[in-house]
Amino acid sequence: MSFLDTLRQKAASVRLLDRMVDVSQPVSRDQKIRNEFKLPPEEFTLDDANADISVMHPYDKMKNKPAEGQSSRAARYVYSGHLYLTAHYLLFKDSFDSTSCTLTINLSTIRKVERGAANSYTTSLTLTLYSESQVIINFIGLRHRTEQFCRKMKDALRDNVPNTKNLSPFLESCYSEYLIAKNILGNSDIHPPPTGLGYKFRYPGDASKEKPKLKLWFDYFQKQGKNLTIMKTPLFHKAIRVGVPNRLRGEIWELCSGAMYSRFANPNAYQHILEANTGKESRAIEEIEKDLNRSLPEYAAYQEETGISRLRNVLTAYSWKNPDVGYCQAMNILVAGLLIFMTEEQAFWCLVSICDNYVPGYYSKTMYGTLLDQRVFESFVEQTMPLMWEHITENDIQLSVVSLPWFLSLFFTSMPLPFAFRIMDLFLLNGPNALFQVALGILKVNGDDLLEVDDDGMFIAILKRYFQTLDQSANPDSSNPKYRQITKFQELLVTSFKEFSNITIDLVEQQRNRYRKDILHNIESFAKRTQLRNLPSTRNLSQENLSNIYDLFYLSIESHKISMGTGSSNMDFEAFIQFLSSFCDWCKPGDSDHIPRFRKQKREFLKRMFNRWDRAEVGELTLNDVVYGLDAALSKDLMSSINYFFGFFDQSGSETVNGEGILQISEALLFLTDAWKSGKCVDKLTKRAIEDDIADSLVLKSSASGQMLEDVQLPSGVTIEEEKYKQEQTERYLCAASNFLQRSFEYSKATEPTEEVDLLDLSDTDGENDDAKKKRWEALRANAALNPEKRSVMNLATFRMIILADATYELFFAETFRKSIHVDEKVVALDGRGGALRSMFDGLLADGKRVASQVRRRVDSVATRNSVSSGSALELSDNQDEVDDFSNDHTFDENEVLKNELLSFDDGKDDGERSAQQQKKLQTFSFNDDPQSRENSLIEFET
Structure with a gap:
């Protein structure tokens, strides 16, 4: 690239910051503090204060001894910043720059707290730590706020006393403690703590450079503390x-x-997870076993059982800790890299932190985090290197195919392990933005070569060849020997973290949210698309x-996130109820839900269906289960629909139900038809009655005005008697329920009574004489449902015979039930009473053709009736309209008709031969003008 192109790309990358709009979700103050100090998720801020701090370590007190006449405080470096107190930690951040000084002290490491010289x-x-280091805190601010902070700190220290017993075994696992104890304290009997596989199988890289680095960190631990009490200064970042x-x-x-911090807060949790799940099988474990031998096979430890068993344990423990993720491909590569330097427990908690905080969603069922960061990376390339992006788009090069392995394996499989571990150092220090900086740096340093190729294969080949030469000189032809010593990897680090320093964590989060x-x-x-296929x-x-159905199914499972692959994709019973209530008329919440009996009927039937x-x-239930069930429920065949419903109650598969099952069927029908009994829904018979009334009104209007049929206009507004149709439909469904119960027991087969199926306790009642016992027995015999x-x-x-004998229930199974399941649309909750009648009536007025057809039918019906002499006998027609006309033109006793309906299945006996109990029931079964009283009467009759 030319010099001007380079300048232009740098300017574009700087302007990127100005153009970005912060669309990130609001983050709480506690969450910001946890992210900044890398604390466990259960930590929250108790209090905060402004303060100056200084630290004195026992190993450098003599070096920092103040001169004569100089105060000890002057000899120490003082940092001014903000102090935070959480349940388990005391945190400090320098106000000038977060990299200038950050201090994280676990409260369990504080041995003594002393007050300094008090003044107004x-x-x-002065805090004395377990290592004899001293932290001097001088509070800045109002005295009462300072005292409040001190009181809360005192309480937190008291609460952390039980945790001090875990401090010694934890420190024994830290190599920094071993390093200080052996070289400063002179403890020759101390043994190094358990470490990773590299201690036995050698560490990748040049071992000759280890000693200077180890000396650098040894000096840092002496001056700035270690592990749970370390102070992070600019030297800490430089050393990494x-x-x-x-x-x-x-x-x-x-x-x-x-x-x-997570490992210290959860001692032995890793071992407990393994022990609690020993011997258990899961799909994740099956996938883990397949990938064990494909985890960094070039490293010797993973060709033996020692490395394989450690890798298996960590991956298995994580799959049980986070079952939503379980195991994802490439997770084995990451853990294999961690185990080279860590014990199993250390690698486990490091894996948890990386998956939760650094790259969320990378190792998930859908890998949504990786796909998201690929889009973010492309946007960075477009903004910071426009020439490169133009070349990629013009040649249709799939950049994500090139960069996906980098991000998913954190460069472990892309470059030699010694360099990948250096990238990992910076990744864990700086955050996820380090991955983007390194990836951009790779494209930048190889820009000239990449602009010469026009296909994915050559693109990948150039970068693969580059990764294999990272240890070579970046300037082999330079006359300056210092330039010749700079390797390509060093050049990559400088390019990545200098030229792309504007790629910060905040910018990455903004782009992710975008x-x-x-x-x-x-x-x-x-x-x-995949699941529907x-x-x-x-x-x-x-x-x-x-x-x-797919949308409604997963919408009902609130815990399941399809895109993130979290939560169970199966539906429990409560979610099943919510699922059906979203599109089934008979399952929607209504006025009857507050009635205990109705709620019981509803749950019992839905449980049978479930x-x-x-x-x-x-x-x-899986999605397949729901599809099978709904497909059977929506059958257009009448007999299949009746058989399907009966199967809910035929538990034995013998195609029979006993007396208790008959009562359960009756209650289920009452529940299913409640929407029609209450007038919230309208069936075909009511709809036909309304159509006939509209047609009759048009015929009368045309006769009165002398208009021809073709000249009749649909009225712009017609009022209907909603209560009339609602009442008629309610009575029809209640009558159908009563008829069903009566006929079921009349036409059911009799079996020998057994003690196991007794419906009532027929034992003697105290104080009951013989006549009373006889009357009670005769009353029970008279009731078909309770006859012992x-x-x-x-x-x-x-x-089937009983259902087909009733027009309402026949229509219900033939059409009404099927049409009440609206799988073709998302149905909102039903409105108040009568809403269905009004909306249906408005639809009839809009459908002129149907009403006109009804008008012609009514005219033909009137002509037919007029041709019959008034004294002739009425011949019943198969035409339903003529029967309807007869009912509309003649007066009759409504109660008498209902009684006749109840007795329509006559057993050959006259009324005089029927039992007194049955006659009494029939005599009390009558309707008054109150619909609620009618329903109560029917319920009383049924029971």
Whole structure:
């Protein structure tokens, strides 16, 4: 690239900061503090204060001894900043720059707290740590606020006393403690703590450079503390950029990622997870076993059982800790790299921290985090290197194919391990932005070569060749020997972290929030297309129906996030109720839900349906289960629909139900038809009655005005008697329920009574004489449902006969029930009473052709009636309209008709031969003008 092109790209990268709009979600103050200090998620801020701090370590007191006449405080470096107190930590951040000084002290490491010389202006505290280091705190601010902070700190210290017993065993696992104890304290009997596989199988890289790095960190631990009490200064960041010694790398990774704090807060949790799940099987474990031998096979430890077993344990423990993720490909590569420098427990907590805080969503079922960061990376390339981006788009080069392995494996599989570990050092120190900086640096230093190729294969080949030469000189032809000593890897680090220093964590988060919605939507669309393609073939559900069922199914499972692959994708019973209530008229919440009996009927029937759909009998429904169930429920065949409903109550598969089952069927029908009984829904019979009334009104209007039929205009506004139609429909459904119960017991088969099926306790009642016992026995015999001498059993054929004998229930199974399941649209909750009648009536007025057809039918019907002499006998027609006309033109006793309906299945006996109990029931079964009283009367009659 030319010099001017380079300047232009730099200017574009700087302008990127100004053009970005912060669309990130608001982050709480506690969350910001946890992210900055890498604390566990359970930490929260108790209090904060402004303060000056200085630290004195026992190993450098003589070096910093103040001169004569100089105060001891003057000899120490004082940092001014902000102090935070959490439940387990005392935190400090320099106000000038966060990299200038940050201090994280676990409260369990504080051995003594002393007050300094008090005055009216400042309050001073001296903290003595377990290592004999001293932290002097001089508070800045109002005295009462300072005293409040001190009181809360005192309480927190008291609460952390039980945790001090875990301090010694934890410190024994830290290599920094071993380093100080052996070289400063002169303890020759001390043994190094357990470490990673590299201690036995050698560490990758040049071992000759280890000693200077180890000396640098040894000096730093003496001056700035270590592990749970370390102070991070600019030298800390510089030492990591230079390179971390292999023996300390595990501890430094723990410290930078915050995994050290989680491990200390959860002692032995790793072992407990393994022990609690020993012997258990899961899909994640099966996938882990497949990838164990493909984890950094070039490293010797993973060719033996020692390395394989450690890798298996860490991956298995994480799969049980986070079952939503379980195991994801490339996770084995990451853990294999960690285990070279860490023990199993250390690697486990470091994996938890990386997955949760650094690269969320990378190792998930949908890998949404990786896909999101690929889009973010492309946006960075577009903004910072426009010439490169133009070349990539013009030649249709898939940049994500090139960069995806870099991000997913954190460069472990892309470049030699010694360099990948150096990238890992900076990644854990700086955050996820380091991945983007390094990736941009790779494209930048190879820009001239990449602009010469025009296909993905050559693009990848150039970068692969570059990774294999990272240890070579970046300027082999330079006359300056210092330039010749600079390797390509050093050039990459300078380019990445100097030229792309504007790629900060905040900018990465802004870009993630900018593209997150689109990425998640694309993942959801892909998952939906894939799952719909694998659904079973259906007879009664179209592709549009299946698409809507898919949406409603996962919408009902609130814990499941399709795009993130979290939560169970199966539906429990409560979610099943919510699912059906979103599109089934008879399952929607209504006025009857507050009635305990109705709620019981509803849950019992829905539980039967749930169990019937649960083909695997595991207590949960899959999407396939729901599709199978709805496809059967939406059958257009009348007999299939009746058989399907009867199957809910036929638990034995014998196509029979006993007396108790008959009562359960009756209650289920009452529940299913409640929406029609209450007038919230309208069936075909009511709709036909309304159509006939509209047609009659038009015919009368045309006759009165002398207009021809063709001249009749649809009225712009017609009032209907909503209460009339609602009342008629309510009575019809209540009558159908009563008829069903009566006929079921009359036409069911009798079986021998057994003690196991007794419906009532027929034992003697105290104080009851013989006449009373006889009357009670006769009353029970008179009731077909409770007759102790006749145990009823109804088979499927009888059930079909009873349903087909009632026009309302026949229509219900033939059409009404099917049309009440709206899988073709998302149905909102039903409105108040009568809303369905009004909306249906408005639709009739809009459909002129149907009303005109009804007008012609009514005219033909009137002509037919006029041609019959008034004294002739009425011949019943098969035409339903003529029957309707007869009912409309003649007066009759409504109660008498209902009584006749109840007795329509006559058993050959006259009224005089019927039992007194049955006559009494029939006599009390009458309607008054109050619909609620009618319903109560029917319920009383049924019971």
